[in-house]
Amino acid sequence: MRLPKLKKTTSRRTFLGAALPALGVASRAFAQESCENGSVEGFRGVVGRTAGDSTPDPLRPVRAKDGSPNIIYIVLDDAGFGDLGCYGSEVDTPNIDALAKGGLLYNNFHSKAVCSPTRASLLTGRNAHAVGMKELPGSDQGYPHTRGRVPASAANIAQILGKNGYSTIAAGKWHLVPREDMSSAGDRTHWPLQKGFDRFHGFLSGWSDQYRPDLVVDNHAVEPPERPDYHFSEDIVEQSIQMLSSNLDAEVEKPFFLYLCFGAVHAPIQVPKRYIEKYAGNFDDGWDAVRERRFRRQLELGVIPAGTELAPRNPGDPAWDDLSDEAKTVFARFMEAYAGFLEHTDEQIGRLIALLKERGQFDNSAIFLISDNGGAPEAGTEGNFEHPYRDAMTVHEMHGRLDELGSRSSQPLYQRAWAMASSAPFKYYKLWPFNGGVRTPLIVSWPKGIERPGLREQFVDVIDITPTVLDITGIAAPAVFDGVCQMPIQGAGIRATFGDPASPAPRDTQFFELWGSRSIYHDGWKALAFHTSGTSFDDDRWELYNLNVDFTETTDLAAQHPEKLAELQALWWREAANNGALPLLEARGGRQRTYNQILAEPAQ
Ligand SMILES: [Ca+2]
Numbered sequence: 001m002r003l004p005k006l007k008k009t010t011s012r013r014t015f016l017g018a019a020l021p022a023l024g025v026a027s028r029a030f031a032q033e034s035c036e037n038g039s040v041e042g043f044r045g046v047v048g049r050t051a052g053d054s055t056p057d058p059l060r061p062v063r064a065k066d067g068s069p070n071i072i073y074i075v076l077d078d079a080g081f082g083d084l085g086c087y088g089s090e091v092d093t094p095n096i097d098a099l100a101k102g103g104l105l106y107n108n109f110h111s112k113a114v115c116s117p118t119r120a121s122l123l124t125g126r127n128a129h130a131v132g133m134k135e136l137p138g139s140d141q142g143y144p145h146t147r148g149r150v151p152a153s154a155a156n157i158a159q160i161l162g163k164n165g166y167s168t169i170a171a172g173k174w175h176l177v178p179r180e181d182m183s184s185a186g187d188r189t190h191w192p193l194q195k196g197f198d199r200f201h202g203f204l205s206g207w208s209d210q211y212r213p214d215l216v217v218d219n220h221a222v223e224p225p226e227r228p229d230y231h232f233s234e235d236i237v238e239q240s241i242q243m244l245s246s247n248l249d250a251e252v253e254k255p256f257f258l259y260l261c262f263g264a265v266h267a268p269i270q271v272p273k274r275y276i277e278k279y280a281g282n283f284d285d286g287w288d289a290v291r292e293r294r295f296r297r298q299l300e301l302g303v304i305p306a307g308t309e310l311a312p313r314n315p316g317d318p319a320w321d322d323l324s325d326e327a328k329t330v331f332a333r334f335m336e337a338y339a340g341f342l343e344h345t346d347e348q349i350g351r352l353i354a355l356l357k358e359r360g361q362f363d364n365s366a367i368f369l370i371s372d373n374g375g376a377p378e379a380g381t382e383g384n385f386e387h388p389y390r391d392a393m394t395v396h397e398m399h400g401r402l403d404e405l406g407s408r409s410s411q412p413l414y415q416r417a418w419a420m421a422s423s424a425p426f427k428y429y430k431l432w433p434f435n436g437g438v439r440t441p442l443i444v445s446w447p448k449g450i451e452r453p454g455l456r457e458q459f460v461d462v463i464d465i466t467p468t469v470l471d472i473t474g475i476a477a478p479a480v481f482d483g484v485c486q487m488p489i490q491g492a493g494i495r496a497t498f499g500d501p502a503s504p505a506p507r508d509t510q511f512f513e514l515w516g517s518r519s520i521y522h523d524g525w526k527a528l529a530f531h532t533s534g535t536s537f538d539d540d541r542w543e544l545y546n547l548n549v550d551f552t553e554t555t556d557l558a559a560q561h562p563e564k565l566a567e568l569q570a571l572w573w574r575e576a577a578n579n580g581a582l583p584l585l586e587a588r589g590g591r592q593r594t595y596n597q598i599l600a601e602p603a604q
Pocket of ligand 1 (some may be wrong): 077
């Protein structure tokens with residue numbers, strides 16, 4: 001006899017009336033809705049009265065295919081295109097550079113210009129709007145793209161890999177859950193352990209103190225260790241090493257997915273003083289000179305095409321030469337701290353790589369290293385010393401406490417013009433639709449699977465990473481996950497670029513929207529409109545760039561090619577509609593102030 005299968009009914013009374021007497025229950029005081037598949041999940045045997053007239057169907061543990069690669073996502077926070085050594089920076093990042101040297105360095109990779117949308121897209125392979133993350137979580141404006149919670153219809157790569165025989169570990173910043181869900185009593189539906197991860201060690205919000213982070217381990221908050229030498233970046237790598245090691249000790253054949261997200265180099269810029277001191281004097285010639293140097297080095301390395309122009313300094317940011325001596329002293333120290341913070345991050349990545357090599361796991365680990373957006377401009381022209389985003393200290397006051405910069409008594413964020421140096425050679429910064437906001441590093445290391453290491457110039461978006469992982473692991477994206485019908489994956493894989501530098505880009509169209517600012521990329525062209533809050537979207541001024549010959553968006557062709565602009569504008573509306581990005585909305589509350597503070601200042 002097969003187990004009775006409940007028939008779908010529209011009437012609860014039918015179920016209560018028919019099924020309960022058979023179970024010997026006279027009456028029950030609760031209601032239960034019924035569905036088609038109320039039987040034991042997946043059982044294909046036969047249940048009789050005894051084993052003699054039954055057929056068993058043993059569970060078959062899911063195992064990954066033999067030779068499946070480990071998958072590692074490393075996410076840097078707020079590091080710009082020009083910040084890493086292999087992208088032309090003077091900052092020492094030898095471990096990241098080594099990954100690029102043995103693997104692939106992409107110069108045409110795109111984030112969503114801000115933390116949570118990039119991360120939601122990275123993990124799900126779908127555009128951020130489509131999965132409810134049009135901006136930071138906690139900004140629900142009543143429409144599906146503003147929920148700040150990735151729906152069950154968009155299972156992420158950890159969930160998929162976990163169901164296919166992988167161990168899954170997340171360490172570091174999460175930022176995919178609204179603040180009201182973060183407390184100990186909060187709804188944990190969108191915490192890492194409910195989103196496919198076996199383990200988690202990190203923080204849930206957008207940023208945290210590096211010395212005293214708001215630590216969460218698995219599903220509960222813990223006090224950070226009170227050690228004078230504690231640092232969050234070191235902790236998450238140490239925890240990753242321990243979790244990976246114990247998994248490998250238990251079952252060395254089982255592949256793993258590690259999602260390692262540094263709080264660095266997002267504010268607060270905090271790092272032990274010896275890392276800052278190493279860079280003493282290195283930035284005394286200021287942000288204009290640093291941008292020039294990085295730009296020249298990028299040309300030498302071939303990271304940017306010959307003939308590229310360095311974008312002019314952004315409106316509202318001062319020339320270094322116009323600053324007072326006191327300001328120069330203070331601002332240079334911020335960049336020394338930032339450089340030290342970044343080198344310290346690279347050192348932690350080196351510790352992870354050493355573990356992988358020691359355990360014989362490096363060659364078959366596919367590592368995808370990105371930054372989630374360009375350099376961070378939120379601290380304005382003078383920077384923040386005591387608190388990111390809300391700091392009233394004057395430059396003179398900062399000068400008096402300069403020795404504390406980067407220590408426990410400071411929570412610094414650098415001056416906005418440094419963010420442009422971070423994003424060199426591009427215009428603007430994090431949050432903007434220009435390349436300074438969206439174009440960030442992507443490095444892929446996989447010694448066993450990358451046939452031809454080197455530079456790659458294909459247009460790639462962050463939604464293309466997870467489809468690549470599905471491709472190289474041979475795992476099909478599920479149509480139904482945990483009983484929920486899945487929305488289509490919108491990215492496309494870049495596996496073909498691993499062996500062929502000339503292989504076509506995975507897709508030729510990609511839209512962008514953040515706080516009403518828009519862009520559309522199509523076939524080498526990019527149209528964009530910067531939106532001023534409080535104005536009509538119809539009044540936004542569109543710009544047009546031919547990226548085939550204008551890597552840094554310096555020549556606006558909107559007036560010369562109105563027909564091309566009109567074509568791309570129409571395409572934007574189509575893509576926005578198809579990717580759940582409508583209605584077009586401004587940011588809620590004060591979030592748009594970062595845009596506005598620049599517009600309020602006169603252009604230079
Ligand atoms: Ca970020």
